[in-house]
Amino acid sequence: MAVNLSPPNPSELYPIAGVRLGITEAGVRKAGRKDLTVILLEAGVSVAGVFTQNRFCAAPVQICREHLAQAAGVRAMLINTGNANAGTGEDGRNRALHSCAALAEKLNVSASQILPFSTGVIMEPLPVERIEAGLDAALADAREDNWLRAAEAIMTTDTVAKAFGKQILLDGTRVSITGISKGAGMIRPNMATMLGFVATDACISPVLLQQLARELAEASFNRVTVDGDTSTNDSFMLMASNKAQHARIDTLDSAGGQALKAALLEVAQKLAQAIVRDGEGATKFIRIQVEGGKTADECRQVAYAIAHSPLVKTAFFASDPNLGRILAAVGYSGIQDLDQRNIDLYLDDVRVATGGGRHPAYLEEDGQRVMRQSEITVRVVLGRGTATDTVWTCDLSHDYVSINADYRS
């Protein structure tokens, strides 16, 4: 019961020249489900990545970082569900490296040109022999128009596949962007991780691509939260195949650079928001917008305090305009010199609090009306500056507890 999230529209999932995707059933954890995806990149495709800040990062994340740091271009990504290969120590690294070597041999490239991604159970050994046995079938399946099937194959307990695309014109040349993502809690009961893969045929310098990956992640995947639990495996990959016939983009300070960034951001934000809309047990999609801060950082800090408060989240689930809970979260968000007398609070267009207290004209029936909606904007005005920031989250329902209290099965 994802919140206002439809299955992907296949006609918007544009093939990206130079990027082929192949899917198979490798039986990583259970038989009969597509659980192995390869993304094959022609020589000349640039790749940039952003990874979890969790110090307990999984073996595949460690290896991705190391392989990206080497000069040889990335030629393939290998993604399995069913097992996160996290909390597995040195043995986990060896298994992940083994699967990279196996795929590299088939592609006649170096193992360091392969990036591995895993999502699933934590602290279990990766069944690398089953993954390697599935490689031939995945390679045989590789096509440029396989984005929808790949989106489905990287799902774990997601209820809806997540894939979006967009086309724009750069110098009159049509440029395509297509992306997929997965994740429904930052860590699922067993099924860990948020993954995002976005590809474009745009022509862009590799240095700028890395900058873009960071900036896009910062404004999309790093602005969503379901439960505040940062996974061991989170990864966001940005690929540019440089096939489109426009002048190469070397800076964002150009019309082309701005247009490309805006289009990529739109896709990245849709993918990130889809994760919240499909959040574990989510019944509401909530935008938390904090304004009037001294810095964007402090606005984000306040927004996350609200987004992570179990009391605020259960109030949204109950459609209960118990808005003192939001003020309390603002109060404990950690801004030492915050003056409550300057704070205003809005639910959509309804002014709830002003000067730190209930607004004289606020009627509970107005708050109630907004709280019943499936999409809600909480707006907090701190009254101490001009900075702003926004995060997206969902409510906390009985189903969240049920999903996460289920014994691993």
Added chain:
Amino acid sequence: MAVNLSPPNPSELYPIAGVRLGITEAGVRKAGRKDLTVILLEAGVSVAGVFTQNRFCAAPVQICREHLAQAAGVRAMLINTGNANAGTGEDGRNRALHSCAALAEKLNVSASQILPFSTGVIMEPLPVERIEAGLDAALADAREDNWLRAAEAIMTTDTVAKAFGKQILLDGTRVSITGISKGAGMIRPNMATMLGFVATDACISPVLLQQLARELAEASFNRVTVDGDTSTNDSFMLMASNKAQHARIDTLDSAGGQALKAALLEVAQKLAQAIVRDGEGATKFIRIQVEGGKTADECRQVAYAIAHSPLVKTAFFASDPNLGRILAAVGYSGIQDLDQRNIDLYLDDVRVATGGGRHPAYLEEDGQRVMRQSEITVRVVLGRGTATDTVWTCDLSHDYVSINADYRS
């Protein structure tokens, strides 16, 4: 269904000479329940307090701070349930001050010698006329042996009254300590706040009493969490009536000082832990002990990351030894230079992980056995120093969501 928490034992709730408590039904929010308590202090009783760090602190907290900063000794505390007088702005301050003045007049003292405490609904005006109408009955009820009834009268959605006492000998003189507390989430659906009141007849310097209040709070009330939501009204008050006939304690660097502190800490920790045991929907009591850190601060940071993880808390509710979730929380707790290869994890006596990965001898049935218990110790060894810290928390159950999603009624 509090976890291993019995109703108070009346024979352990020692009267404290110089401290009388009176209770009445003032009808603050609902008729027919005891909701107003006065604690009357003889001249010469010293008082120290520690209050919420929430920047949205409630009107009574602001006034307590101001009155304690004035030289005149505190002569009474006035505690109501049913209304937190938080998020109420200037009007809230005026109402609280008005109730202080009304009680001061009856006691023939100054209004600044009264400390107000409120707990209940946020953002509603305090019905100060009903509180003032109840004062005579509360004063007429005042007795030194009223601790149990006071513990009951300060409950909001607590399911069990919380009161503990202890006696020790100082220089051969019997010294008594009695305390009460309330709270079950840091903020209840409507019923806000953790309150703690501990009194002793020990003779102790006022300066040392303030230091003790801070140190006791730090090692008790500041080490518990149900949902991470810091209330607008949290208050911990320590009273010393100086009636016991032992040499005054002026420093903790004495046998008497150490003994008194240990006894006070035992009572404060029991009161604080009782709040977790009676946590909203709690079915388990969990001690999170982090060792081997560079500083106690970083140990506490790790412990709170674990204690606040909804995924860890739901796993405890489910008795699911899904222990990768604990490692993941350690990883995102914010220690930038943490090396996962040095980390060990224990559940009670069971070694679950070593060197950042599953311990070779760990059997899931052993983890499962511990997870089924109603009291569990999680022990994380960071392997980077000798510091340690501990916090106490509870699990996250369906009942937590139900309690907090109930519309205010």
